[in-house]
Structure formats: structure tokens, C-alpha cells
Amino acid sequence: MGHAERKHSILSPSGAHRWLYCTPSALLEQQFPDTGSEAAMEGTLAHELAEMKLRNYVNTVDFGKTKFTRAVNKLKKDPLWKDEMLGHTEDYLDYVKNLALSAPSLPTVIIEKRVDLSAWIPSLPDTDPASGTADCILIGNGQLHVIDFKYGKGVEVSAEGNPQLSLYALGAYETYKFLYRIERIHLHIVQPRINNFSSWDCSLEELLEFGKYVQKKAELAIKGEGDFRPGENTCRFCRAKGRCRARADRNVELAFAVGKKPPLITNAEMGEYLEKGADVEKWLSDLKELALKECLAGKDVPGWKAVEGRGTRSWTDQDKAFEVVKDAGIDETMLYVKSPLSLAKVEELMGKKAFAASVGDYVIKSPGKPTLVKTSDKREAITNKVTAKEVFKEETNNE
Known part of the structure; x- marks a missing residue:
């Protein structure tokens, strides 16, 4: 089944950050259609490519080079396809490979596994049991790894206590606990477009405690009960x-x-x-x-109305228009601007590894403009204070 066609539970893992905190929101937003977005569809396409690369690496017998090439060529026909997806999905593949190869013995690799969550999340009558699909699961050596590929670049996602990945881990544990010894849980976020590779781990006991917390919140959420708790992160993707x-x-x-x-x-x-x-x-x-x-839609919003914004102009046939302009005496060199691609665009074209190996020595990173963030941000705080050493150095230079 393709990524876009998958069913999502009312209490889905991807929305857990919202319904665990603001329990009535889950039923409230069911009144509004899930319209999606171009960014979401682009992410779906990148996920399909990431899955293909991982299957090709793990199971070359059933999904070898020929099948892989045909599948990728089919994806390239999608209007949302961008060549940079090849590099970003390679980062995801490398991350999974490094995790697997760094283990004492090679773990079992499970790709795009739909896990049952009905032990923790109830469902409404005549609806499918609660479930979710984990991008990649590694099990072995007493360790359970859940890796999630995020293609978005608008919001940095952290693996620390991540409820979506924690639910996947609960489902994976319930599915495989009779086959594997599982003692520790590792959650991983791979968000290559903003160079975010986040990981966090906890004990099995801590994960199961989270499961008890989920049960209590889910019982409220499925009934539309509990308190509304609006906030920046809670409301960001809520349809209501x-x-x-x-x-x-x-x-x-x-x-x-x-x-x-x-x-x-x-x-x-x-x-x-x-x-x-x-x-x-x-x-x-x-x-x-x-x-x-x-x-x-023709509905009245007192005090407001829709009007046509400022329009834009464009050529119907630029080549023919420029010929006329040249005939009017304007030199052709005046009609075109030659400008180099940005550093980021060149890196996208070459891929991060090739870029670093070939022209990395020609790149210098300047400090970014100071920006205000919450104290939970992992970056080191900066100030405009001058140290005593710098003051004395300045006084010495002025003598």
C-alpha cells in the first residue's frame, strides 16, 4: 500500500503530541476535512523513495537493482519530484546502516511495519483498531530501535520523549516481545533537510509507564472529554x-x-x-x-470582504518578445543576468558528501544573527558582554 493511501486512526500516533495534551481536540477536528498540503505530498514522495532505498539495501534478492531503478524512475514522473530527494534519502539510509552495523551483532531490520496499538488506544465502533506505521525498526541485542524519517524543514522535531515514536515502540514491543529479548528502547529522528539527527533512549519500564499514561488520555480523547489546552505546538496542525x-x-x-x-x-x-x-x-x-x-464562498464575515490583490505580469512568449526588444536596439547582453547558484543549491546538486569532499575547503561558516529561543533549545547561550580578558587586551593595545 502506498504512503498516501494509508488509513489514519482518529487517535493516530502522528497526532499524539496534540490529543495526549488537548484530549477533546481529536473528535473536534473530525468535523473538518484533512485537505493536506503540497509539502505533505512532497514528504510522502520522499518517504516512498526512502523506503525503496532501504528495501534495496536490506533485501536485494526480492528488490534488486532492476526493480529499484524502475520504481525510482516511476517516482521521478511525479510533478513534485526533486533531485535533491536522492541526497536526503541517502542520509536516511546511511543513518540506518550505521546503526545496524555498529551493533554487536546485526539486528533484524523491519521496514514500514504497521503496528497494532489497540492495547493502549481505544477506537470508536465500526472503525479500524488504532495502529501506526513505523518507518524502520531494528531489533537485536536486547535493544529496540525506532527510526522515523522526517522530510519537512519547517519545524525541527526532537526524538526526546517523542510521543509518536514512543507509540510505535509500544506497538513494536507488543508485536515482537515473544520473539526477542527487549530491554532498552531507542528513538531516532532523521530530518536531513535541516541537518537534524536526533536520538533518545529509555528503559522498557519507562516505555510501559508511558503506555499507562496513554491509556488514560486516550480514554478521554476518544469520548471528546477532558480540557482544551490550546498552544503554539498543540494547535499547529489541528484541523479545528x-x-x-x-x-x-x-x-x-x-x-x-x-x-x-x-x-x-x-x-x-x-x-x-x-x-x-x-x-x-x-x-x-x-x-x-x-x-x-x-x-x-459568499458567506458574510462582518467588517471584512475579499478583494483581488495586486496582479503580476508575465510574457506569453518570452523568446519572441526579446526578439522584438533586440530589434528595437537593445543589446542582448542587457536582457540576461548571469548569477551563480547559492552554496546551498550547489550542495543539493552534488550531495553533501561529494560537496564536502570536493569544495568543502572553500567554505567558511560565519556566525548567525542572534535570535531569541526558549531555554530548552540545545544551542549555547550568547551575550554581548565583553570579558575581562578582552577589556585588558584592548587597554594594552591603546597604551
Whole structure:
């Protein structure tokens, strides 16, 4: 079955970060269609390529070079195909290979395994049992590895305590516990487009404790019960995010609530407002998008209307137009701009390994512009403070 045709449970592992935290959201968003996006379809295509590469490596007898080449050529006919997918999926393959080859003895490799989650997640009557598909599972030497390939580049995904991968691990444990000794769980995120390779591990006992937590939350979620807990991460991919009253009320309160307070805010208040208000701007953007759709559908949104934006111009036949321009006396060299590809584009063209080997010595990385992030970010904090050593050095130079 292709990646795009797979069924998703109401309480799906991919949405676990949302329904485990905001339990009523799972049923609420069922009222809205899953329209998908071009980025999601592009990710599906890249996942299919990643699966083919892994199958070709693990099982060359059934999926050898000829079958693999034909399958890839078929993928290349998709309008969303980009050659850079070849390099990014190679990074995924290398990651899995290195994991397998670094084990004391070669583990069993299981590709695109659909695991049953009904022991932890209930389902509605007349619906399929809860399940999810793990990109790759490695089992051996008392270790269970779950590797997830992420093609998106908008949001960095961490493996630490990742609920989606933890659910896959629970399903894999339940499926294979009678065949393999499993003592420790390892979760891995491979997100090559932003160079994010994240891993995290826990004991089997900790995973099973998480399973008990899931059971309690899932029982609420499948009934649409519990408390709404809107937030930047919770609402990001929720289909009800534009209409959700809990999210609207929370952001209105944060954005417009006033009261008698000192004229200047403290640093502590600044941090609190940044934390609480992270979703306000995104909520307003989602609200505008929804209002535009309603207006275009002929529905009334008091105080707002849809109008035609600024148009763009384009040639019907650029070559013929340029011939006319040249006949008018304009030199051909004036009509074209020669510009080199960006460093990132050249790297995409060559692939990371070939790029580093051939022109890596000609690349220098300059420090990035300071940016504000949460303290949970793993990067080291920077300040504009000058050290005593630098001050004394400057004074010595000025003497």
C-alpha cells in the first residue's frame, strides 16, 4: 500500500503530541476535512523513495537493482519530484546502516511495519483498531530501535520523549516481545533537510509507564472529554484551529486583556508574555485565512470582504518578445543576468558528501544573527558582554 493511501486512526500516533495534551481536540477536528498540503505530498514522495532505498539495501534478492531503478524512475514522473530527494534519502539510509552495523551483532531490520496499538488506544465502533506505521525498526541485542524519517524543514522535531515514536515502540514491543529479548528502547529522528539527527533512549519500564499514561488520555480523547489546552505546538496542525473557541478565547485574553499595572514591564513579565503569547500571531493568521475562505464562498464575515490583490505580469512568449526588444536596439547582453547558484543549491546538486569532499575547503561558516529561543533549545547561550580578558587586551593595545 502506498504512503498516501494509508488509513489514519482518529487517535493516530502522528497526532499524539496534540490529543495526549488537548484530549477533546481529536473528535473536534473530525468535523473538518484533512485537505493536506503540497509539502505533505512532497514528504510522502520522499518517504516512498526512502523506503525503496532501504528495501534495496536490506533485501536485494526480492528488490534488486532492476526493480529499484524502475520504481525510482516511476517516482521521478511525479510533478513534485526533486533531485535533491536522492541526497536526503541517502542520509536516511546511511543513518540506518550505521546503526545496524555498529551493533554487536546485526539486528533484524523491519521496514514500514504497521503496528497494532489497540492495547493502549481505544477506537470508536465500526472503525479500524488504532495502529501506526513505523518507518524502520531494528531489533537485536536486547535493544529496540525506532527510526522515523522526517522530510519537512519547517519545524525541527526532537526524538526526546517523542510521543509518536514512543507509540510505535509500544506497538513494536507488543508485536515482537515473544520473539526477542527487549530491554532498552531507542528513538531516532532523521530530518536531513535541516541537518537534524536526533536520538533518545529509555528503559522498557519507562516505555510501559508511558503506555499507562496513554491509556488514560486516550480514554478521554476518544469520548471528546477532558480540557482544551490550546498552544503554539498543540494547535499547529489541528484541523479545528481556525474555529476552536478555546484557542480564540485564550488568545483574545492574552492579546487584549488590560489592567492597572506599572508603566514598564519587568524581564520576568517579558519572558512570561513571550511564552504565553507565542500562538497569538499564528492564531490571527489562521483566522484571516479562514475568514478569506468564508468570504470567497459568499458567506458574510462582518467588517471584512475579499478583494483581488495586486496582479503580476508575465510574457506569453518570452523568446519572441526579446526578439522584438533586440530589434528595437537593445543589446542582448542587457536582457540576461548571469548569477551563480547559492552554496546551498550547489550542495543539493552534488550531495553533501561529494560537496564536502570536493569544495568543502572553500567554505567558511560565519556566525548567525542572534535570535531569541526558549531555554530548552540545545544551542549555547550568547551575550554581548565583553570579558575581562578582552577589556585588558584592548587597554594594552591603546597604551
